[in-house]
Each structure stands twice: as structure tokens, then as C-alpha cells.
Amino acid sequence: MGLSCQSCGKAVLDTKFNIKTSGQNDLVIALAGNPNVGKSTVFNALTGLNQHTGNWPGKTVTNARGSFFHKGKRIILVDLPGTYSLLANSVEEQVARDFICFGEPDATIVVTDATCIERNLNLALQIMELTDKVVLCVNLMDEAKRKGIDVNIKALEEELGIPAVATTARSGKGLRDLMDRVYNVALAHEKTAPRPMKYTPAIEEEIEKILPQLKEILGDQLNARWVALRLIEGDATILESINNFLYDDNKFDCEGVACVYEC
Numbered sequence: 001m002g003l004s005c006q007s008c009g010k011a012v013l014d015t016k017f018n019i020k021t022s023g024q025n026d027l028v029i030a031l032a033g034n035p036n037v038g039k040s041t042v043f044n045a046l047t048g049l050n051q052h053t054g055n056w057p058g059k060t061v062t063n064a065r066g067s068f069f070h071k072g073k074r075i076i077l078v079d080l081p082g083t084y085s086l087l088a089n090s091v092e093e094q095v096a097r098d099f100i101c102f103g104e105p106d107a108t109i110v111v112t113d114a115t116c117i118e119r120n121l122n123l124a125l126q127i128m129e130l131t132d133k134v135v136l137c138v139n140l141m142d143e144a145k146r147k148g149i150d151v152n153i154k155a156l157e158e159e160l161g162i163p164a165v166a167t168t169a170r171s172g173k174g175l176r177d178l179m180d181r182v183y184n185v186a187l188a189h190e191k192t193a194p195r196p197m198k199y200t201p202a203i204e205e206e207i208e209k210i211l212p213q214l215k216e217i218l219g220d221q222l223n224a225r226w227v228a229l230r231l232i233e234g235d236a237t238i239l240e241s242i243n244n245f246l247y248d249d250n251k252f253d254c255e256g257v258a259c260v261y262e263c
């Protein structure tokens with residue numbers, strides 16, 4: 001098919017997301033999560049910037065970024081719009097998905113609301129399917145305490161296979177611990193083992209059918225199983241994004257993927 005990746009990894013950060021990194025000393029960290037869970041509050045507390053926050057969902061609509069130093073590394077933090085999934089049902093979901101997928105951040109923090117953690121785990125599980133460099137931030141711990149909700153952080157870590165850190169972003173509590181874990185995951189000092197998602201036999205069979213071809217087309221640029229799942233769901237926007245981010249729009253010969261998509 002004559003495919004060649006025009007802009008992979010860190011190059012995509014520069015050309016498509018306008019994030020300039022200066023080599024080894026910088027870590028790019030994404031902040032993802034459902035709307036209204038405190039992502040921008042975490043962002044502001046860590047960067048000293050003033051992203052819009054407020055008690056209603058949908059305040060952050062584009063990727064805001066800021067930087068600070070942690071243990072001698074420059075951390076470039078990217079505050080993503082709040083999303084309930086990575087299924088590209090809305091502009092916000094596509095913006096968040098594309099950054100995590102193609103920006104290849106060194107780690108992704110999934111901010112969750114400690115008072116309704118189950119609802120938030122849907123997104124966390126989707127991100128864990130895409131990348132193993134994930135840290136769970138269990139925020140609004142003060143609210144949980146006020147409501148008499150006890151969150152078992154250790155059990156969450158064991159069940160999910162990723163680090164989890166309790167925070168109260170409004171007062172800054174837990175944020176240093178959060179960044180220590182993020183730093184360790186980004187630099188592979190701490191190994192994660194996200195719990196693998198198993199689907200029904202019918203879906204697993206479909207994945208198996210298209211996986212070899214997708215692996216051949218994508219190489220190691222993208223998680224082929226994850227792309228297979230998106231295609232099975234009928235999400236054609238992933239093809240547009242592959243085209244845009246990995247092959248500079250007109251350079252990608254879609255024929256192979258289109259064939260897979262119809263299978």
C-alpha cells in the first residue's frame with residue numbers, strides 16, 4: 001500500500017497541537033475526565049494559570065496548556081474538555097480522543113468525582129484500553145467525606161491495575177502525590193497493568209478478524225485493537241483522524257482500511 005507515516009509521536013504534538021517540547025527534559029501530561037469533576041481546578045493549582053472553572057459542565061472546550069516543574073522535569077499539562085466517553089459523539093469527545101490517541105502524551109491523568117466514581121470509570125476504562133500510561137485522580141474527596149462516602153483507593157488500584165490518588169483539588173490536597181505517581185508512570189519507574197477489557201464472544205471474533213490487517217496498516221503507531229473496536233462500532237471519524245494526524249490528510253491511501261471497515 002506504500003504507507004509511510006509523515007508525522008508520528010512528538011512531531012504530531014508540534015505540527016498538529018502546537019506544543020513545542022525541548023527533548024528529554026519535558027513530559028507532556030493530559031488531563032482527561034467527565035465534565036465538572038475538577039480538571040481545570042487541578043490544572044490551575046499545578047500550573048498557577050487561570051483556566052475557567054465553575055459549577056456547571058462544559059466550561060473547557062479546547063485544549064488549554066500550561067507548564068511547571070516537578071522533580072527537575074518540565075511538565076506540560078494539557079487540560080482537555082470534559083467527556084463521558086472517547087467515542088467522538090461530540091466535538092469535545094473528538095478533541096479529547098485525538099489528543100490522547102495521536103498526541104501520545106507521556107501519561108494521562110483521568111480525573112474522577114469521588115462522590116460518583118462508578119459513572120466516571122466508564123471513561124477511565126476506555127482510556128486504559130488505549131494506553132497503559134494512566135493515573136486515576138480521585139478528586140472531590142472533601143465532598144465524598146461530607147457525604148459519608150468512603151473510597152477505597154487501594155482496592156481501586158488493584159481492580160484497575162493503575163495508580164490511584166485521592167485529591168481535593170480546591171485546596172491542593174494530594175496534588176503533590178498525584179504528580180509523583182504521574183512522574184513515575186511517565187518515566188516507566190512505575191509499571192502499570194490496566195485490566196484488559198473482554199467483550200462478548202461475537203465482538204471478540206470480529207476483532208480477531210480485522211486485527212491482523214489493521215496491525216499491518218498501523219504498525220506500532222496506534223493501538224490496533226482499540227481502532228478495531230471503533231470501526232466495529234461504526235465510528236468512521238477514527239479514519240479521518242488517522243488520515244489527518246498520521247498521514248497529513250492527502251498522503252494516506254485509505255484503501256486498506258476502507259476494505260477492513262467494510263468487512
Ligand SMILES: Nc1nc2c(ncn2[C@@H]2O[C@H](COP(=O)(O)OP(=O)(O)OP(=O)(O)O)[C@@H](O)[C@H]2O)c(=O)[nH]1
Binds near residue numbers: 041
Ligand atoms: N469541594 C470541591 N470542589 C471542587 C474540587 N475540585 C473542583 N471543585 C469545584 O468543582 C467545580 C468544577 O470544577 P472545574 O475545575 O471547572 O471542572 P472541569 O472538570 O474542568 O469541568 P469542565 O471543563 O466543564 O469539564 C468548580 O466549582 C470547582 O471549584 C474539590 O476537590 N472539592
Ligand SMILES: [Mg+2]
Binds near residue numbers: 039040041052082
Ligand atoms: Mg475545565
